[in-house]
Amino acid sequence: MRVGWVLLSLLLAAGCGEARSHAVPSPSSKSHHAFRVGGQFDAEVFGSRLAARQRGWPGPRMPVAPPPRKIDCRQLKCVALTFDDGPGDQTGHVLDVLAAHHARATFFMLGEMVTDNTRDIVRRMVSEGHELGNHSWGHPSLVGLSEAALRRELERTQDVVQQATGVRMRVMRPPYGSTNHEVEAMAKQQGLAQIMWDLDTLDWRDRNAGLVAKRSGEAKPGDIVLMHDIHPTTVEALPRLLDELDRKKFTYVTVPELLGGVTPGKQYHNK
Known part of the structure; x- marks a missing residue:
């Protein structure tokens, strides 16, 4: 102090x-x-x-997040939309569509993607109430890395996002969903809960907006939906899938909102 x-x-x-x-x-x-x-x-x-x-200038303004919401997903039809591998060229469009639907999501970001060109996008995520998540620095499989390499993948990403936004992330998603006891221990050290998924839209494989929208529209209450904000076809699918989930009266929440809080190191799927 x-x-x-x-x-x-x-x-x-x-x-x-x-x-x-x-x-x-x-x-x-x-x-x-x-x-x-x-x-x-x-x-x-x-x-x-x-x-x-x-240096003679005031520097970037740190974003101010909206106040926490009181959401009871035991009473509401909640779904957690998540986006991996950004921020990229398409992420701003994703945020525009989410804003139009008053939807909040969770973005699992790669540290190497947080650059001078994308920092404002990451700050916008915070100011619009989205959750920031750690997806490693360069997207390697974390299983099998040395302790030092594993720490660098998570810690460097924690640091670059905090420097850009003032936010210390509390959730992570291991690339490929690949984890073990060593990854769990390091995630716990870094204050990160491990977030998996329940519904994989396969947007990374099938670059088809119609298929992505159809798969996402099949979400059930409590599901964590996996998408990627780096594919144009996902951005194209997003308005359609949100229209379908709106029709079904879903509430769009961040992962911690869905789960009612998270514990560092612990692995989460559907609540």
């Missing part, structure tokens, strides 16, 4: 050179909560903003 307040003092001092019309908040104000992640002061996020200010 001492490190955090030292950094806070430095930032406030740096702000003294700005125009007088920009009031600098005191440490006792509510502004210091902007540097908390999961209720804890995050010196890394704070430090990156301080460095940006010292």
Whole structure:
């Protein structure tokens, strides 16, 4: 905590050179909560903003997530739509379609895909209430990796997303669904629950929007649906599958909302 307040003092001092019309908040104000992640002061996020200010510009605004929703999936027909392997060129279109249907989803992202070109998309996910998930750095099978390599795959992705958004992810999906005791232990170390799926749309294999929409429309209450936000055919299918699920009166929730919370390391399918 001492490190955090030292950094806070430095930032406030740096702000003294700005125009007088920009009031600098005191440490006792509510502004210091902007540097908390999961209720804890995050010196890394704070430090990156301080460095940006010292370079002469304020840096990116960290997104603000909507307040948590009170959703009882024991009473509602809930479905958790999930998207793997992004963010990519199609992800913005996916977010547009989800927004049109007031739908929230979970995005399991590759760390190597979080770049200067996609950071704004990831921030948008947070601001629109979607859940961010860790899908490793480069999509290897995690089973069989050395402990050090396994840690790098998860930790680097945790770090790059946190630097972009201020969010420390709490769910992960092992590539190919491949996991074992070592993956479970490392996921637990990183504070990540393992999320599998119940309905695979096979959009990665069958680049056919009609098939993807048909398979997704067969979702049952409580299902976790697997899709990929990197395929144009999935984006094409999304309005149709959402129309079908709307007709069936589904509520679109994030994975933690569906499950009522998650435990690091634990493996989850349908509730």
